[in-house]
Amino acid sequence: MRSFISDKCRDIKPSGIRKFFDVVNDMPDAISLGVGEPDFDTPWFIRDEGIYSLEKGRTFYTSNAGLKELREEIAAYLNRRLGLDYDPIHQILVTVGGSEGIDVALRAMLNPGDEVLIPEPCYVSYLPCTQLADGKAVPLPLKEENEFRLTAEQLEAAITPKTKILVMPFPNNPTGAIMTREDLEPVAEVVKKYDLFVISDEIYSELTYTDAHVSIASLPGMQERTLVINGFSKAYAMTGWRLGYAAGPEDLIGEMTKIHQFAIMCAPTTSQYAAVQAMKNGDGEVAKMRESYNQRRRFVVHTLREMGMHCFEPLGAFYVFPSIQPYGMSSEEFAGRLLEEEKVAVVPGNAFGDSGEGFIRISYAYSLRDLKKALERVRNFVERLERQSHD
Amino acid sequence: MKEKILAVIEKNSRIDLKELAILLGEEEADVANAIAEMEQENIICGYHTLINWDNTSEEKVSALIEVRVTPQRGMGFDHIAERIYQYPEVHAVYLMSGAYDFTVILEGKSMRDVAQFVSEKLSTLDSVLSTATHFVLKKYKDHGTILTKKANSDERMLITP
Known part of the structure; x- marks a missing residue:
């Protein structure tokens, strides 16, 4: 029988995380610091609204772009939290998680050969989604000495006549890096100078620990050339509800809605009703969760530094990204041995792009008790490595 | 700082000072002083154990x-x-x-x-x-704590992107 798989799909590399996932799953007694989702349950008033919508029999499709009421709440939220101004009817699309928004946006925008600049290390989907949309992914390796921020110089150096889109993944998974207004301004100037478009993945926008998140779309002249991707997963601990949204220029949202309509029809109705509550009454719960993450962030950074690991201070998301370069092995080797010898699972940094090599991602979306236990084992491991290197 | 201290120790009065200071990003001595003050002012009235x-x-x-x-x-x-x-x-x-x-x-x-x-x-x-x-x-829930639930088991997948 001939192969029915497309060459394009076959050429997509499976996620580096997947490989590690299989290893960890064979170790039932491993402690994981490897998840990319909150440890909180979705706040009860949100779950309750989902249950209520089922009780009321709201089990039908919604309009393709999402419940009007939800889009209105999203518009109000984006205005309240980020100072952005969107027309809920024409400029907002409710998607199945932020990841659908990324995929649909790239498909709606790319012609074959168009280049997409992707700062790395980053979330795993930008690159394959670009390839599937016939674009050319161009990684921008971010440097730890810049605290994994994108600089205007680095951006400008990577631009070619084919460059069309810049992905802005901040606050960043896996590094925990953020971009402040001062960091964003020069980048925005370059974007305007070369007439680029920005896909700004702001899924962690509620989880910044020093200053409130600034959306690049809020800078002068940027809203018309930015698509904001966001969602409910991280801020409201709603990963399993699969609900996100995209906000951007009317023509782009219109084209994205076309793809979304054929591929998905509409985002889950139950989730949409629950999300209306999240937007209306969720700010307090979000603040509580943010404070709790922040405490754990301080604890993990402190503990890693105390054991001599080099670790820049992450100011967003819920990850720390310590360097393992002094131990003279690759990220995968480090993560593999840590798992084997101490039964602690972390994600090797190269799973998030080549420039993540030399680092590991540690998630602190765990209870303090679990973090303590796991970090104690990490301490045993690195102390043993140091002793061995002195022998 | 006092409100933040209270929020933490209301749920976990056994946390040690050093750790509390790390969580809050404060100096240990400052945290100790704040707690002592709140004990004096009868804001902190005791450290009890919730027993089912x-x-x-x-x-x-x-x-x-x-x-x-x-x-x-x-x-x-x-x-x-x-x-x-x-x-x-x-x-x-x-x-x-x-x-x-x-x-x-x-x-x-x-x-x-x-x-x-x-x-x-x-x-x-x-x-x-x-x-x-x-x-x-x-008693189902007391002092904000659900008594009838078994210790939380983490049902998340071990590794996710």
Whole structure:
């Protein structure tokens, strides 16, 4: 029988995380610091609204772009939290998680050969989604000495006549890096100078620990050339509800809605009703969760530094990204041995792009008790490595 | 800083000072001083343990008693409350708005114990007009903590992007 798989799909590399996932799953007694989702349950008033919508029999499709009421709440939220101004009817699309928004946006925008600049290390989907949309992914390796921020110089150096889109993944998974207004301004100037478009993945926008998140779309002249991707997963601990949204220029949202309509029809109705509550009454719960993450962030950074690991201070998301370069092995080797010898699972940094090599991602979306236990084992491991290197 | 300290130790009073200081990003000495001050000011009134007695072999009975009183001349509610809360078996006393005046929460060894307290000690106070005793059958949640749930198991996948 001939192969029915497309060459394009076959050429997509499976996620580096997947490989590690299989290893960890064979170790039932491993402690994981490897998840990319909150440890909180979705706040009860949100779950309750989902249950209520089922009780009321709201089990039908919604309009393709999402419940009007939800889009209105999203518009109000984006205005309240980020100072952005969107027309809920024409400029907002409710998607199945932020990841659908990324995929649909790239498909709606790319012609074959168009280049997409992707700062790395980053979330795993930008690159394959670009390839599937016939674009050319161009990684921008971010440097730890810049605290994994994108600089205007680095951006400008990577631009070619084919460059069309810049992905802005901040606050960043896996590094925990953020971009402040001062960091964003020069980048925005370059974007305007070369007439680029920005896909700004702001899924962690509620989880910044020093200053409130600034959306690049809020800078002068940027809203018309930015698509904001966001969602409910991280801020409201709603990963399993699969609900996100995209906000951007009317023509782009219109084209994205076309793809979304054929591929998905509409985002889950139950989730949409629950999300209306999240937007209306969720700010307090979000603040509580943010404070709790922040405490754990301080604890993990402190503990890693105390054991001599080099670790820049992450100011967003819920990850720390310590360097393992002094131990003279690759990220995968480090993560593999840590798992084997101490039964602690972390994600090797190269799973998030080549420039993540030399680092590991540690998630602190765990209870303090679990973090303590796991970090104690990490301490045993690195102390043993140091002793061995002195022998 | 004080509010943040309270928020943490309200849920975990056993946390050690050094760790608390790390979580809050403060100096250990500052945290220690703030706690000492709050103890002085009677903001922090004690460090208790939340025990689910239902899971022990100990027999305990809790009751919630609605108490209606007539305040006597020169003796406001505070004075009557004091007469009530001095008894060691009284767990909590609250002044209420609405149909009755005090909620008294009582812990005794048996229903008889509680009945005896109500009939002999509480009802006989001059200012007490009437009482209504409700026995607690089961405690589901106390002090913001769900008592009936087993320790949380993490059902998330071990590794996700």
